Amino acid sequence: MKTGSGVGIGNILAFIISYKKWNSLGWALFHGFLGWLYCFYYFFTYAGK
Template sequence: MKEGIGLGSVIAFIISYRKWHSILWALLHGCFGWWYVLYYVFAYAK
């Protein structure tokens, strides 16, 4: 599961950087990806 979360964050970072050409936006999107995954794990995984 850790590999999937890390891979998802890296993919979000790369896509965001290519789209907006900004490291700041790419970092924000990578963090939002982590937050969404953590929310999903705590809210729905039982």
């Protein structure tokens, strides 16, 4: 699902769950960032196959 802003459902979900669990904006941003790191890893690892 595209949102047009570069933020997907997975990032939003990771942000919300992390914030609810830890009550910290810093951890929520960190977990959202990890989602982007995984996207880059997947792209560079499997894009050419």
